Amino acid sequence: MGEKKFWADWTFPLISLVMFALLLAAMLSQMPSITVGSLISFSSGLLAYTMMLTVTFMGSRPRFLEKHFGMPQMFEVHGVMSVVLAFIILIHVIIQWNGFQSIAEMSLVSQTGWVAVIALLIVIYTGIFSLSEIFVQYNKTLNVYKNKHNRELNLWLHRLAIVSIIFVYFHLYALPFLSNNTIFMVLLNIFTIYVLGYWAIWKIKILTLPKYEVTKLYRGTPTIWVLEVTPVKGQIPQFHGGEYFWIYFRDGANISKEGHPFSTSSAITDRYSNSIEFMIKDAGDWTESLKNINVGDKLVLEGPHGDMLPPHIQETDEETVPFILLAGGIGLTPMLSILRQEHQRGSQREMHLVWGLSVEEDLFMLDELEEMKAANPNLHVHVIFSWDEVEGYAHGFITNEYLESVGAAPYHYGHFFVCGPGPMIDATKRIFDHGNVPYDHRHIDDFRF
Numbered sequence: 008m009g010e011k012k013f014w015a016d017w018t019f020p021l022i023s024l025v026m027f028a029l030l031l032a033a034m035l036s037q038m039p040s041i042t043v044g045s046l047i048s049f050s051s052g053l054l055a056y057t058m059m060l061t062v063t064f065m066g067s068r069p070r071f072l073e074k075h076f077g078m079p080q081m082f083e084v085h086g087v088m089s090v091v092l093a094f095i096i097l098i099h100v101i102i103q104w105n106g107f108q109s110i111a112e113m114s115l116v117s118q119t120g121w122v123a124v125i126a127l128l129i130v131i132y133t134g135i136f137s138l139s140e141i142f143v144q145y146n147k148t149l150n151v152y153k154n155k156h157n158r159e160l161n162l163w164l165h166r167l168a169i170v171s172i173i174f175v176y177f178h179l180y181a182l183p184f185l186s187n188n189t190i191f192m193v194l195l196n197i198f199t200i201y202v203l204g205y206w207a208i209w210k211i212k213i214l215t216l217p218k219y220e221v222t223k224l225y226r227g228t229p230t231i232w233v234l235e236v237t238p239v240k241g242q243i244p245q246f247h248g249g250e251y252f253w254i255y256f257r258d259g260a261n262i263s264k265e266g267h268p269f270s271t272s273s274a275i276t277d278r279y280s281n282s283i284e285f286m287i288k289d290a291g292d293w294t295e296s297l298k299n300i301n302v303g304d305k306l307v308l309e310g311p312h313g314d315m316l317p318p319h320i321q322e323t324d325e326e327t328v329p330f331i332l333l334a335g336g337i338g339l340t341p342m343l344s345i346l347r348q349e350h351q352r353g354s355q356r357e358m359h360l361v362w363g364l365s366v367e368e369d370l371f372m373l374d375e376l377e378e379m380k381a382a383n384p385n386l387h388v389h390v391i392f393s394w395d396e397v398e399g400y401a402h403g404f405i406t407n408e409y410l411e412s413v414g415a416a417p418y419h420y421g422h423f424f425v426c427g428p429g430p431m432i433d434a435t436k437r438i439f440d441h442g443n444v445p446y447d448h449r450h451i452d453d454f455r456f
């Protein structure tokens with residue numbers, strides 16, 4: 008496993024464990040003795056709480072961590088940790104559970120505990136069956152079930168995580184042996200206030216973000232919208248090719264106000280010096296409602312997020328390090344942004360855009376790609392169709408054999424950038440494993456959260 012992958016997987020569980028170890032040590036330091044049953048019960052409760060704090064913190068999209076690990080990876084860890092913490096909380100509940108009679112005689116401690124657990128179950132249900140892709144993506148029935156949910160409603164219900172945290176806090180506070188333990192309470196307050204404060208500031212920031220207005224919106228293909236937005240006041244923020252923003256429409260625009268993430272297809276260039284372009288494929292309710300949007304409608308952009316092409320990789324030696332951009336369908340967007348950025352810089356690097364499409368009507372942007380090729384003779388564009396047979400183009404999927412046949416397989420020294428649908432990403436990961444592509448040369452943008 009590469010170092011980056013290791014830290015992406017383990018940083019957040021380790022943060023939870025450190026918080027847990029500190030709280031447990033503070034608790035035990037003031038307890039003369041404890042039974043094994045109570046130790047297991049208190050430990051599982053505390054561990055679950057520190058995991059709840061950590062996953063909530065991750066849900067606030069902390070940019071200073073996300074730029075190192077990537078948001079899809081963080082959301083995967085967020086999902087897995089949430090499910091693990093549900094099992095851990097179960098241990099606590101089973102040990103503390105005192106039969107049905109206890110429900111009738113509930114103390115403040117158990118009342119707050121039950122509210123927290125019920126809220127948490129709703130949060131986990133909405134996460135698994137409506138918001139996240141990771142648990143349902145390989146099962147058709149679950150996928151159909153997921154799509155029956157109203158995503159916006161479930162997103163609201165998912166925010167019960169904050170309610171659950173507040174109730175666990177009071178659940179702990181209601182236990183005299185903990186509320187009288189000063190070190191424990193100081194630590195508990197620091198961890199809880201930091202996470203809830205970070206979440207609240209993030210929410211307030213979204214409300215106060217600078218406004219943009221739609222300056223262009225048209226169909227690039229029958230299923231893709233091209234959206235260009237310009238700040239109402241001031242300049243666009245600095246961002247790198249391959250990064251993405253969350254779009255929130257505002258002020259009466261006829262579309263849901265929920266934020267949706269989209270990679271930029273533009274980069275900061277002469278053409279897009281004060282505007283940002285997105286390419287948006289029809290996928291569901293929100294994307295289809297774009298037909299209701301008009302030029303002049305207002306929105307805000309939260310971001311940039313992502314780390315597709317970090318500056319230290321962009322600066323690697325042009326003569327010896329090729330870039331291979333693998334795009335599946337609308338996965339072209341971050342690649343186009345990287346290509347536009349490289350074109351603006353006058354890069355002469357060897358680059359291969361390998362673009363997998365299903366049907367001929369999805370093919371567009373060819374004129375601009377030709378222009379870029381004319382400016383950089385080391386740029387090669389390979390288009391392959393998996394469904395339609397199109398004259399002059401290859402037919403099939405992006406495979407190791409295909410990459411080798413077009414000269415886009417420098418597995419040991421090239422940097423590989425990938426974006427596309429789930430099965431395509433999984434297939435390219437297998438190609439990288441087969442070719443022993445170093446982990447820090449794999450830059451994968453996953454549209455599945």
Ligand SMILES: Cc1cc2nc3c(=O)[nH]c(=O)nc-3n(C[C@H](O)[C@H](O)[C@H](O)COP(=O)(O)OP(=O)(O)OC[C@H]3O[C@@H](n4cnc5c(N)ncnc54)[C@H](O)[C@@H]3O)c2cc1C
Pocket residue numbers: 078137138139140158251266267268269270271286287288289290291292293294295337340341453454455456
């Ligand atoms: C980092 C990132 C970059 C993306 N860039 C692009 C892009 O450049 N062009 C493009 O066409 N698509 C992009 N997407 C996908 C795009 O965000 C979804 O297609 C869109 O949000 C679907 O919303 P919907 O209501 O129309 O469809 P729905 O039917 O609600 O959902 C369709 C699929 O999109 C997922 N989705 C829906 N809403 C969200 C959300 N708020 N956050 C995350 N996933 C969601 C759902 O889980 C589902 O699998 C990107 C996704 C991510 C995570």
